[in-house]
Amino acid sequence: MATTAKKKPVSKKTTLFDEKAPPGLVDPKLLRHLQEHFGFDGFKQNQGAIIKSLLSGKDTFVIMPTGGGKSLCYQLPAMMSEGVAIIVSPLIALMKNQVDLVRGYSAKDNVAHFLNSTLTKKQIKVV
Secondary structure, three states: OOOOOOOOOOOOOEEEEEOOOOOOOOOHHHHHHHHHHHOOOOOOOOHHHHHHHHHOOOEEEEEOOOOOOHHHHHHHHHHHOOOOOOOOOOOHHHHHHHHHHHHHHOOOHHHOOOOOOOOOHHHHHHO
């Protein structure tokens, strides 16, 4: 006998996105920040709507393929917002790659850091 799990209702504060959803209208302010921080003229698929959702404080679940532009969806809001953004990644190589990428787009050296088991105590203090 097969069993099926009951689906929990999605919070009204949560927005779901996947690669099949139609792109929404993009806020000109977001495009300006995209150009300023990354030098791009436009967003891929739903990036603009996803970023707008995050900046409005909504829990946002994104499913996109490799190369679909997920990283920009958390990098741009982090660069537009005050404070610190913490991104959790299970892959040390991906952490370094993402930090190097953001540092390459920013004039500030301290714009991004990573914390993992390969760092010395001195490096951890800097982070």
